[in-house]
Amino acid sequence: METTRLQQKQQTRQKILAAAYRVYAQKGFSAPTAAIAKEAGVSHGSIFAHFASQAQLVEALLEQFGTQLGAGLHDLAENNADLQGLLRAHLALLARHEQFYLHLITEKGQLPPQAKLTFANLQSVAAYHFGRVLQHTAAAQNGVPPYMLFNTWMGLVHYYLMNKELFSPDAPLLPRYTDELVHTFLTLAQIGEEQK
Amino acid sequence: METTRLQQKQQTRQKILAAAYRVYAQKGFSAPTAAIAKEAGVSHGSIFAHFASQAQLVEALLEQFGTQLGAGLHDLAENNADLQGLLRAHLALLARHEQFYLHLITEKGQLPPQAKLTFANLQSVAAYHFGRVLQHTAAAQNGVPPYMLFNTWMGLVHYYLMNKELFSPDAPLLPRYTDELVHTFLTLAQIGEEQK
DNA sequence: CTACTCATTGAGTATATACTCATTATAATT
DNA sequence: AATTATAATGAGTATATACTCAATGAGTAG
Numbered sequence: 001m002e003t004t005r006l007q008q009k010q011q012t013r014q015k016i017l018a019a020a021y022r023v024y025a026q027k028g029f030s031a032p033t034a035a036i037a038k039e040a041g042v043s044h045g046s047i048f049a050h051f052a053s054q055a056q057l058v059e060a061l062l063e064q065f066g067t068q069l070g071a072g073l074h075d076l077a078e079n080n081a082d083l084q085g086l087l088r089a090h091l092a093l094l095a096r097h098e099q100f101y102l103h104l105i106t107e108k109g110q111l112p113p114q115a116k117l118t119f120a121n122l123q124s125v126a127a128y129h130f131g132r133v134l135q136h137t138a139a140a141q142n143g144v145p146p147y148m149l150f151n152t153w154m155g156l157v158h159y160y161l162m163n164k165e166l167f168s169p170d171a172p173l174l175p176r177y178t179d180e181l182v183h184t185f186l187t188l189a190q191i192g193e194e195q196k
Numbered sequence: 197m198e199t200t201r202l203q204q205k206q207q208t209r210q211k212i213l214a215a216a217y218r219v220y221a222q223k224g225f226s227a228p229t230a231a232i233a234k235e236a237g238v239s240h241g242s243i244f245a246h247f248a249s250q251a252q253l254v255e256a257l258l259e260q261f262g263t264q265l266g267a268g269l270h271d272l273a274e275n276n277a278d279l280q281g282l283l284r285a286h287l288a289l290l291a292r293h294e295q296f297y298l299h300l301i302t303e304k305g306q307l308p309p310q311a312k313l314t315f316a317n318l319q320s321v322a323a324y325h326f327g328r329v330l331q332h333t334a335a336a337q338n339g340v341p342p343y344m345l346f347n348t349w350m351g352l353v354h355y356y357l358m359n360k361e362l363f364s365p366d367a368p369l370l371p372r373y374t375d376e377l378v379h380t381f382l383t384l385a386q387i388g389e390e391q392k
Numbered sequence: 393c394t395a396c397t398c399a400t401t402g403a404g405t406a407t408a409t410a411c412t413c414a415t416t417a418t419a420a421t422t
Numbered sequence: 423a424a425t426t427a428t429a430a431t432g433a434g435t436a437t438a439t440a441c442t443c444a445a446t447g448a449g450t451a452g
Binding site for chain 4: 002005008009012042043044045046049
C-alpha cells in the first residue's frame, strides 16, 4: 500500500532541502532555484512540486535549521555551567555551520518574513540559555543586565563574521578567532572578579 | 564659452546621486535604477549617460558618503577627549544617516567590490580615531587591546541596527538606545576605574 | 541666423530567473 | 495484465530590470 512512493517523495524533498543548504551556504540566498535543482540532482520543476514557491522552500529550510541549532543551544546550556565553557561551546556549534550562518546573518533582510521570525526565535532561545550564566558575571553586578551582555557577545561574534573578508578571507573564521573573542568578552564581563 | 552646459551636467549628476541616496536609504540597494531616475526627475537613460553602470553609480555614491562621514569622524576625535563624549558623538553622527547606514551594513555583501573597499576604509578611519581614547580605559590596561574594544563597540551598535525590527521597528533606533548602548560599553570598558 | 555639439530622452533589447503545465515514467490497485 | 494515480520532468511563459541607441532639442560658436 503505497509506501515506496511516499518514501521516494519525502526523500526527494530532503534531497532538495539538503542541496539548498549547501548551495545557500556557498553562494548565498540569492542563488537561483535552478542551481539547487542541479545540486540535488532533480529537475527544476521538481522543486515547485514540493514547495509552492522559493520563499516556502527557504522557510522550510530555516525551520529545519532552526530546530537543529536550537537543540544544539539547549545542549550547550546543560553542559556548561561556567561562562568560558559556554562561549567556547557556542562558537564551536556555530563553526559547524559557519558558511550558512554567515549568509544567514548577512542576508537576513532578503529572507521571507516567516523565515526571519524563525531566526529571531532562535536568537531568543540563545538569549535565554545565556542569561542564566551571564547573571553571575561581575558586569551584571555593576548594572549591565544579562541581555545586554548577550547582545554584546552576539554583536562581537556577528561583527567578526560579517567582516570575514577583512579578518579571515579564506580560512574559516571562528576556529581562528575563538581564543581572542572569548578572552575579550570574558575580560570585559569579569574584570571585577579577575582583579580578585 | 559653454559654462551653462557643464553646470547643468554636473547638476544632473548630483541630482542622480542625491536621489540614489534617498532611494537606497528607503528601499535598500536592490532598488531598481528606474526608481532612482524617477526620484531624481530625470529619464532612465540619463543615469547611464552619467554612470557607465549601476555599480559605478553605487561606487560614486559611497565615495561621496565615505568622504562626508569620514570628515565627521575626524571632527569627533578632535572634539572629544573623553570616551563617553566620543561614543555619544559617534551615535549622533550615525543617527543622521541611520536608514542609509543600516542598509549599508546589512547589504554590504551585494555592493560592488570597489564600494566595499570604500566602506572598509571608513571603518579603518573610525578605528584609528577611537584608538587614542580607548587605550586609556581600564579594559585596555587589562589585556583587551584598543582595536578589540573598538570591534566590541561597533559590533554592539551594528547588532542593534541589524535587529532594528526587533528593537525599534518604527522609530529611529539610535536616538532611542543611545543611553543604553553608551552605558553598557562604558561599564564594560571602565569597570576598573568606576570601582575606584 | 545658421550650423553644430552634446546633454537628455524613452522606447526598445537582452538577460536572468521564478514559476507553469502538458507529457512521461513509475508505483499502486484491480 | 491492464488500469489508474501520482511523482518527476523540462521546455515554455511571464516578469523584472539593467543597459542601449537613434532621435530630440537646447546651449554654443561663427
